[in-house]
Amino acid sequence: MQLGQSKPQSPASSPVAPGIHKEHHAQVRKCFPAFFSGEVLPSFGEYKDKPLSHRVEGFATQVFGFGVWDTLSEVCDARSMSPMKCLKVLFKIIIVLSIIVGIANWAFQSSNDSGPSALARNLAVLHPSYKGPVFLHLLSSQNTGSEYIGKIMDLYQDSFYIHDPLELVYTTVFGITANSDRILPNNVFFDAAGEFRNMSRAEHGLDLWTMDKMFHCRMTELPTAMLTNPYWSTYASKQMVNTVQYVTCLGKHGVRMDQGHESFRECHKHIQDPICPKAFSTKPKGDRCASVLFRNETFTTQDSDDLWQWPDGNHPMLKYRRNFQRYFQCIAKLEEPARKCAGWHLDGVCKNKQFRVIKTSRVTMDVAEKMLQNFPNYRVIHLFRDPRGVAFSRLQSASPFAFAPFESPDAGSLAKSYCKILYTDKITRIRLQHIYFDRVIGIFFDKFTRDVATNMEWLLMHVNLKMSKSKVSLDYAEKAKEMMVLEKDRWRNGLDAKGIKQVQRECSKLMRGMQLCMAGRRCVEYSMED
Incomplete structure (x- = not known):
C-alpha cells in the first residue's frame, strides 16, 4: 500500500488567498510568521548578487507575494524614477504595511481566541453551503481538555468521531x-x-x-x-x-x-x-x-x-x-x-455521516495546513490551554512512558516542551486564519470553560451537529461540562508555589502573548479580553 494513493488535488482548486499569485504562495507562507511573531523581515541580502531591479522585485515578492512590483514598476517607469529611488519607495510601503498588519493581527488575535461572541463570529461561517461531508479536525496536545469536547462531539447524531x-x-x-x-x-x-x-x-x-x-x-x-x-x-x-x-x-x-x-x-x-x-x-x-x-x-x-x-x-x-x-x-x-x-x-x-470528526494530540498545525490546501471541506479547531494546567495534568500520570526521555517529572520541564509546541502552532494558526479565515479557529480551553453551556452551544450550533436525545448522551454532556469546569482550575490547588514559578519562567514569552495572569494562585480570572 503506497503512500499518496489518493489523487492530489489540482493546483487550480487549492485554496489561495485572494490576489496572491499561486507561484508566490510558498513565499507568502514563509514570510508571514515573521510579521506575526515580531521577527525581522526577510533578508534583502540573498538578492545582493542580482541586478538592482531584480533585487527589488525579488524582495517585494518574498514579502508580499502578490505583484507589488508589477504596479510599483509601472509607477517608477511613468515618473522616470531611478531604481534606487524606487527601492526607497518600496521600503516606505513595507514599513507602513507592516504596521497595519501588526495592528490588524493584534485586533484579530484578541477577538478570535475564545469567548461566546468570538465563537459566534468565527463559527457562523464554519459550516458552508457546501452539501458534501465536512471534515472537522480537533487539533490539540495531550492534557488540554480535548477528551471532553471530543466525547461530546462523539455523541451527536450526524458525526463519525475518531479519537487520536x-x-x-x-x-x-x-x-x-x-x-x-x-x-x-x-x-x-x-x-x-x-x-x-x-x-x-x-x-x-x-x-x-x-x-x-x-x-x-x-x-x-x-x-x-x-x-x-x-x-x-x-x-x-x-x-x-x-x-x-x-x-x-x-x-x-x-x-x-x-x-x-x-x-x-x-x-x-x-x-x-x-x-x-x-x-x-x-x-x-x-x-x-x-x-x-x-x-x-x-x-x-x-x-x-x-x-x-x-x-x-x-x-x-x-x-x-x-x-x-x-x-x-x-x-x-x-x-x-x-x-x-x-x-x-x-x-x-462513516459514509452516512455528514460530519467526520478526528481529534489528534500528536500533530502540529503544519499538518492542518496541508489538509487546508488539499480539501476545501476541511476545517480545523485548534484547542489550547494554560500551560500550568497542562503541566499539572501531566504530573498526575503514573506511567513511565508519559514523559519524553529529556523531560524530568517537574512542572517546569513538562510545561517547557508544551509551550514550545504551542508557541509554534499559535503562530502558524494565526497565519492560516488570515488565509483560510472561515476554516480555522482557536479555542482557549480555560476561557471556554467560563461558560461551558453557552460556548458548547455556539460551537455545535454553528457546525450544525445535532445531539442524540438518549439519556446516556444527555447525561454525559452534562457530566462533561462539570468535569471541564473542575479541570480548568485543578492546577491552582495542585501545583505548589515553586511549580507555578517554574512554569511561568519557562513559558513567560507565550503566557505574555496570551495575556495570561502571571500572579499564580492570586489570579482571580484570565485577563484575555473577549
Whole structure:
C-alpha cells in the first residue's frame, strides 16, 4: 500500500488567498510568521548578487507575494524614477504595511481566541453551503481538555468521531507494543535531546495519509495491523460510540479484542522487545523495526528477499527474519475478517455521516495546513490551554512512558516542551486564519470553560451537529461540562508555589502573548479580553 494513493488535488482548486499569485504562495507562507511573531523581515541580502531591479522585485515578492512590483514598476517607469529611488519607495510601503498588519493581527488575535461572541463570529461561517461531508479536525496536545469536547462531539447524531488515530500509525510502523496510550509520549515532536526534530517526509506523509483515509471513509484500505490494533477496543466504548459494532463484529469473526488476549498482541509477540521497542523513541534503536515494517514508504505485509537487502550488505535486522515471517503470517490470517468488518461497521457507518470528526494530540498545525490546501471541506479547531494546567495534568500520570526521555517529572520541564509546541502552532494558526479565515479557529480551553453551556452551544450550533436525545448522551454532556469546569482550575490547588514559578519562567514569552495572569494562585480570572 503506497503512500499518496489518493489523487492530489489540482493546483487550480487549492485554496489561495485572494490576489496572491499561486507561484508566490510558498513565499507568502514563509514570510508571514515573521510579521506575526515580531521577527525581522526577510533578508534583502540573498538578492545582493542580482541586478538592482531584480533585487527589488525579488524582495517585494518574498514579502508580499502578490505583484507589488508589477504596479510599483509601472509607477517608477511613468515618473522616470531611478531604481534606487524606487527601492526607497518600496521600503516606505513595507514599513507602513507592516504596521497595519501588526495592528490588524493584534485586533484579530484578541477577538478570535475564545469567548461566546468570538465563537459566534468565527463559527457562523464554519459550516458552508457546501452539501458534501465536512471534515472537522480537533487539533490539540495531550492534557488540554480535548477528551471532553471530543466525547461530546462523539455523541451527536450526524458525526463519525475518531479519537487520536495516529496511535495506530506509530504502533504499526515502529512495531511498538500496543498496550496503552502512554506508549507514545506527548512529545513525538522532539528528539531525545529535547530539540525540535524534523519529521521525515514518510512520517509526515503517514499522518496525512491516515487522516485522509478516515475522513474519506476508506478505512478498509488501512493495513491489517492497524485494523486489528487494540486501539479499537480501548476507545470504542469510552470515546468512539460509532465503532462499538466494529469491535463486536471482529469478535464474532474470531478476531479477539478482549484485553490481554487480543489477536493482534498474539501476533506481535513474535517481534516484541527486545526486537522492537517498548515505546516510541527518536534514538536509532527506536526505528529499527520501521525499516522492516515500513520499507520504501510502503507497509510490509509479507516476507521477501528484497526486504532484507541493504546498501552496504545485509539488513541489520536480518537475524530476526524468522520472527518477522511469523508476524506477517499471523497478521495475514486476520486480514479477511478485519476488512469485512471495517467495510460494514467503519466505512459503511462513516459514509452516512455528514460530519467526520478526528481529534489528534500528536500533530502540529503544519499538518492542518496541508489538509487546508488539499480539501476545501476541511476545517480545523485548534484547542489550547494554560500551560500550568497542562503541566499539572501531566504530573498526575503514573506511567513511565508519559514523559519524553529529556523531560524530568517537574512542572517546569513538562510545561517547557508544551509551550514550545504551542508557541509554534499559535503562530502558524494565526497565519492560516488570515488565509483560510472561515476554516480555522482557536479555542482557549480555560476561557471556554467560563461558560461551558453557552460556548458548547455556539460551537455545535454553528457546525450544525445535532445531539442524540438518549439519556446516556444527555447525561454525559452534562457530566462533561462539570468535569471541564473542575479541570480548568485543578492546577491552582495542585501545583505548589515553586511549580507555578517554574512554569511561568519557562513559558513567560507565550503566557505574555496570551495575556495570561502571571500572579499564580492570586489570579482571580484570565485577563484575555473577549
